[in-house]
Structure formats: structure tokens, C-alpha cells
Amino acid sequence: MGIAATLEKAERSILKSFGIAAVFTTYDGQTYELTVAPEGELNTAEADDFRANLKNRRYSCLASDIPGSWRDSTLTVGGRTFNVIDVDIDDYNVSALLRVE
Numbered sequence: 001m002g003i004a005a006t007l008e009k010a011e012r013s014i015l016k017s018f019g020i021a022a023v024f025t026t027y028d029g030q031t032y033e034l035t036v037a038p039e040g041e042l043n044t045a046e047a048d049d050f051r052a053n054l055k056n057r058r059y060s061c062l063a064s065d066i067p068g069s070w071r072d073s074t075l076t077v078g079g080r081t082f083n084v085i086d087v088d089i090d091d092y093n094v095s096a097l098l099r100v101e
Contacts, residue, residue, distance in 0.1 A: 004092040011062060011095050020077055022059070024084075027072035034065040036077060039097065056101045057082060063089045063096040075100050 019035035026032075039058035059077065066087055067073075073084045075098060082100035089096045 004094055007092055007094045008062065008064075015060075015062065019061075022061075023076040024066065024070075025074045025076065026067055026069050028069075030067070032065065032067060034061050036061045036075075036098070056085065056099050059098045059100065061096050061098065063093050066096050066098075 015035045015037055019037050022034055022036045024032040024034055036059035039060050059075065066089075070084055070087050075082050075084055084098060084100050086099040087096055088099070
């Protein structure tokens with residue numbers, strides 16, 4: 001079993017145990033059910049910026065669950081809908097980090 005396959009198996013197990021059900025909706029209305037794990041919040045800007053009080057949330061999930069057309073998409077977690085700002089996929093194409101606001 002390769003490194004990527006081992007990492008994906010471990011990531012899938014972690015998400016199954018600790019993850020939250022979410023719905024990823026693309027700009028054209030296609031929906032994808034996936035499991036995400038909260039990763040925390042980040043400030044969106046530096047001091048003296050009008051957006052300094054806004055928070056970005058981050059969620060991790062499997063990269064294979066994210067459609068290729070993720071721009072202008074939304075993520076619904078626990079009844080709250082967020083706009084997807086960015087998707088970072090790791091070097092092995094196993095896990096993805098969604099940044100939403």
C-alpha cells in the first residue's frame with residue numbers, strides 16, 4: 001500500500017469518528033454530501049483593516065470529496081451556510097482544507 005493510500009485510509013477513519021455531516025453545493029446547484037472536521041478560525045485581515053473583525057472558518061475533508069468546480073460554491077454545516085473562499089489540497093491529494101466565511 002502506497003503512502004497516499006495509507007494516508008487516505010487514516011484520514012477517512014478520523015473523519016468517520018470525529019467528522020460532521022456537511023453539504024457542498026456548487027454554483028450550478030449540484031450537491032455533494034461529505035464529512036468535514038472543524039480546524040479553527042483565522043482572522044481575515046491585519047489590524048486597521050475594515051474586515052479585521054470577520055472570521056474565516058476552516059474545515060478539513062477528503063480531497064476526493066471536493067468537486068473540481070469548487071469556485072463560487074457554498075458549504076452547509078450544522079444548518080449554517082458559508083461561502084467557500086479557498087480549497088488547499090495536500091501534496092498527496094488526500095486531504096483538503098476548506099476556507100469559508
